[in-house]
Amino acid sequence: MVLAEDLARQQRSISVAEFFEKNKHLLGFDSPTRGIITTIKEAVDNALDACEEAEVLPDIFVGVRRVDAEVYRITVEDNGPGIVPENVPLVFGKLLYGSRFHQIRQSRGQQGIGISAAVLYAQLTTGTPALVTSRTGAKASAHRFELMIRTETNEPEIVSHEEIDWDRMHGTRLEIQFKSTLAAKKRLLDYLRLTAIVNPHARVTADIDGEVTTFERVSSEVPPCPKPVLPHPHGIEFGALRRLAAASTGTVDEFLIGSFSRVGKKTADEMIALAGLKPSRKVKNLDADELKRLLDAMQSVKVPAPPAQQCLSPIGEDLICRGLEKEIQLDFVRARTRPSAVYGGHSFIIEAAIGYGGKIPPEGNAQLFRFANRVPLLYQQGACAITNCVAQVNWRNYGLSQQGLPTGPALVMVHVASTNVPFTSESKDAVASIPEIEREIVLVLQELGRELKTYLSRRERKKLQDDRARAICSIIPEIAAKVSEIVELPLVDTSPIEGKIMRKVVAKKRTSDGKVCIDVNNYTAGEVTLVLYSLSRDAGEDAEPRPDFVDEIDGEYNKVWRCTLAPGAAWRVVYTGAGDGSLDLRGVEDGRKVVVDLDV
Amino acid sequence: MSREEMDTLARERLVGIARGWYDQMQDGIVPYIRLPTRTKQNIEYDDESEVWKYGEKESTRSAATEKSAVHLLKMAYVIGFLKRQLIENRSSTLRELYYISEGWKRAKFAAQDESNLLIEDLEIIADVQREAFHLRPEEDGASIFGPLRIRETTRRGVREMHCQEDVGEAGYPIPNNVDNIDFVDHDAKFVVAIETGGMYARLMENGFDEEYGAILVHLKGQPARSTRRVLRRLNESLNLPVVVFTDGDPWSYRIYASVAYGSIKSAHMSELLATPQAQFIGVQPSDISDYNLPADHLTEQDINALKAELTDPRFATDYWRNQINLQLEMKLKSEQQAFASRGLDFVTKEYLPTRLSEMGVI
Numbered sequence: 002m003v004l005a006e007d008l009a010r011q012q013r014s015i016s017v018a019e020f021f022e023k024n025k026h027l028l029g030f031d032s033p034t035r036g037i038i039t040t041i042k043e044a045v046d047n048a049l050d051a052c053e054e055a056e057v058l059p060d061i062f063v064g065v066r067r068v069d070a071e072v073y074r075i076t077v078e079d080n081g082p083g084i085v086p087e088n089v090p091l092v093f094g095k096l097l098y099g100s101r102f103h104q105i106r107q108s109r110g111q112q113g114i115g116i117s118a119a120v121l122y123a124q125l126t127t128g129t130p131a132l133v134t135s136r137t138g139a140k141a142s143a144h145r146f147e148l149m150i151r152t153e154t155n156e157p158e159i160v161s162h163e164e165i166d167w168d169r170m171h172g173t174r175l176e177i178q179f180k181s182t183l184a185a186k187k188r189l190l191d192y193l194r195l196t197a198i199v200n201p202h203a204r205v206t207a208d209i210d211g212e213v214t215t216f217e218r219v220s221s222e223v224p225p226c227p228k229p230v231l232p233h234p235h236g237i238e239f240g241a242l243r244r245l246a247a248a249s250t251g252t253v254d255e256f257l258i259g260s261f262s263r264v265g266k267k268t269a270d271e272m273i274a275l276a277g278l279k280p281s282r283k284v285k286n287l288d289a290d291e292l293k294r295l296l297d298a299m300q301s302v303k304v305p306a307p308p309a310q311q312c313l314s315p316i317g318e319d320l321i322c323r324g325l326e327k328e329i330q331l332d333f334v335r336a337r338t339r340p341s342a343v344y345g346g347h348s349f350i351i352e353a354a355i356g357y358g359g360k361i362p363p364e365g366n367a368q369l370f371r372f373a374n375r376v377p378l379l380y381q382q383g384a385c386a387i388t389n390c391v392a393q394v395n396w397r398n399y400g401l402s403q404q405g406l407p408t409g410p411a412l413v414m415v416h417v418a419s420t421n422v423p424f425t426s427e428s429k430d431a432v433a434s435i436p437e438i439e440r441e442i443v444l445v446l447q448e449l450g451r452e453l454k455t456y457l458s459r460r461e462r463k464k465l466q467d468d469r470a471r472a473i474c475s476i477i478p479e480i481a482a483k484v485s486e487i488v489e490l491p492l493v494d495t496s497p498i499e500g501k502i503m504r505k506v507v508a509k510k511r512t513s514d515g516k517v518c519i520d521v522n523n524y525t526a527g528e529v530t531l532v533l534y535s536l537s538r539d540a541g542e543d544a545e546p547r548p549d550f551v552d553e554i555d556g557e558y559n560k561v562w563r564c565t566l567a568p569g570a571a572w573r574v575v576y577t578g579a580g581d582g583s584l585d586l587r588g589v590e591d592g593r594k595v596v597v598d599l600d601v
Numbered sequence: 602m603s604r605e606e607m608d609t610l611a612r613e614r615l616v617g618i619a620r621g622w623y624d625q626m627q628d629g630i631v632p633y634i635r636l637p638t639r640t641k642q643n644i645e646y647d648d649e650s651e652v653w654k655y656g657e658k659e660s661t662r663s664a665a666t667e668k669s670a671v672h673l674l675k676m677a678y679v680i681g682f683l684k685r686q687l688i689e690n691r692s693s694t695l696r697e698l699y700y701i702s703e704g705w706k707r708a709k710f711a712a713q714d715e716s717n718l719l720i721e722d723l724e725i726i727a728d729v730q731r732e733a734f735h736l737r738p739e740e741d742g743a744s745i746f747g748p749l750r751i752r753e754t755t756r757r758g759v760r761e762m763h764c765q766e767d768v769g770e771a772g773y774p775i776p777n778n779v780d781n782i783d784f785v786d787h788d789a790k791f792v793v794a795i796e797t798g799g800m801y802a803r804l805m806e807n808g809f810d811e812e813y814g815a816i817l818v819h820l821k822g823q824p825a826r827s828t829r830r831v832l833r834r835l836n837e838s839l840n841l842p843v844v845v846f847t848d849g850d851p852w853s854y855r856i857y858a859s860v861a862y863g864s865i866k867s868a869h870m871s872e873l874l875a876t877p878q879a880q881f882i883g884v885q886p887s888d889i890s891d892y893n894l895p896a897d898h899l900t901e902q903d904i905n906a907l908k909a910e911l912t913d914p915r916f917a918t919d920y921w922r923n924q925i926n927l928q929l930e931m932k933l934k935s936e937q938q939a940f941a942s943r944g945l946d947f948v949t950k951e952y953l954p955t956r957l958s959e960m961g962v963i
Binding site: 472476477481490493494495498500501502 | 680
């Protein structure tokens, strides 16, 4: 008895704030190094969500500045719609306060934990309040708050509040200080780069301890903001159903038609009949047992998939490619957006892209970029369903080598967009393994793999052709020169070999002793009219024959000649220059021409 | 053939290759070379010369790809260089040739193996030896000790010496170009070619050469061309039997094979280099059990090498099949110096005399 009473004196409720203070790792604050990234990630996610809702092109500034040996000041500022002054303390100073938790649509943030957790973390490590400035429009003035969180009650504490002048018309600025290190600077930049890739409409400027990097936008179209939809009868659980029913004033059939997506009169009747209820009953009067029967009926009746077009906002194939190409130089890139699909009543869309060559490191594993609702996933790659799917595809079929993940100069990007992305934990690092989602990922990767294979084999053919062209147009003439010298006979002419083997229009550029010489031979059986472009820093003023057209851009001269060659005819131009730059021949189809730059 | 005649022949052959390409190009043909395939699958026993030579299989290398074109370009540069070397009566080592190519831009060799192989290709196409191009290998040949008097034409005049009386402990070192030595006279009954320096010194110390009238030739592992040519000449012109004494492992059998049958890499010159009458004296796998020699276990590579030898046409005799299969069964190998376990004199007093009389040499 005494023991129980003792225990009873110790038993009390725990506030969410206290709980997370003790369990920082659940929210991605497991180490000071990671804390900095998580904070910026949460703030940027919120900024992007807000801009999307207000349909403005996001312009986001991220600042990291060292203020003391171990203390950093993090600043994130956006040009979003701002937050009304009454709500600022709640948004930043109370955990689990948010606008999107009760909505069924694609969004980055959901529960309203992330940013207030960052405020809590700052308070824990340095004891300093968060500084929030927000302005909702030209007519309103800006408000600045110093905020802390009362951990015992999970309520905001306003340290100070003032109205100030701010040069921004609308937007929000958050400044917090906490103990951290910049050890993960590269990962932070990676995060921002990846964010820029999947948000091609956003401009992100980062100032990390004085080093400024700007990720420019490639699209000036604001993506349509996903609209909330009603819950799908297949995606609802008992608790939620009971809550909805208690709040409803209508009859069972009105309730089903009015509160769920894709339920019409016919479907509602079918559900009600299956549950053995009278359609005219008030829903709020149903008892727990009846509600349970109704839920079973709702889930066993066939209902069309939820309206994905409204509630999801995929990036789109074109923008994915442009986003990737903006940040990484690639020789090949293809993206695919799959049609929407459903798991457990939640809509989702899988998008993926494959890049090859360019500046991707040629050694080691291919780069894997994972995204969920336009947010890059940086940690726990091994635990993620996306990684498993990538490893599951047989990449050798598509011309890549593979050791679990594909290897070589390739990158694989996968984006899961859903009204409810199934994460493995609250820190949102990895996508859980859901068969419907995995199936879609594998399918889209296979589709892209086939395109990669086509590209690689075409490239291989081109390489062989180039190899042959180089041998014949460049090395054989050298052999000829050496051999003629050995046998002490006049230089043997190798153009017959060229013509016989190539049977094409051959353009050759060779530079020696400050003279650039371009030869064009028509070894085909027909007459050709062609346009020759030589782009280089050489002005070619003494060119003979004169170019038909010269165009100068930033010290580079594009010299253009047009000529018509009979079968077997040859044409040559010579001018003074260094011979760098490039040579192009147009007017002849690809299969019938060979362009060889012997200066490379 | 005199030296001048040889030089002229070599030069004509080299220029002939270039002329062939010149004509091909003039006819609008992509220049090419044809070579026998240099693999184990393409060596055949030639009844007449009793050595293994390249068979019928040929491969064509035409300058139609960048890699092959560059190969031909390198060959053209080498031909040009050798032609001038012959005209100027200079000589160079294989290693020097590799360094000379530094200045050949695209025709520069990436590694010395590449230039060595290319020279062997040229020997085959021109049908003369590299010595005729005035090229010599880096390391010298091995050494000789025994009752033999030789005369060598050196750059500083003619020297005559006896390979027991006029030489030191190391014996007479075989020069690169054995065309410059003549055998004056000898008092020998047979020749023992020995793989390791330890055994060569043991036989010398024990006076085996004097007691049995043996010429000892140290092979220094896989024998250089000059060493193999000396063995062939000792056998052919002096009519002396040659026996080969090596360790008892698969790699040593290949040393014997290259002495007796010619190597795969230089099968185009087997007629000059191989000594078909050379016999294998030991260490035989059967010796390991018969004499209870200290032995090591065969490694994975040893076993693979033995198995490869079972498919090598040069080892396709009953004797070798039996010995190799026996060794694969025992899974053991022994070095020639393992005979020391039975006393330092055992090898000269017991083993060699017994084997030599078995083989009908003494």
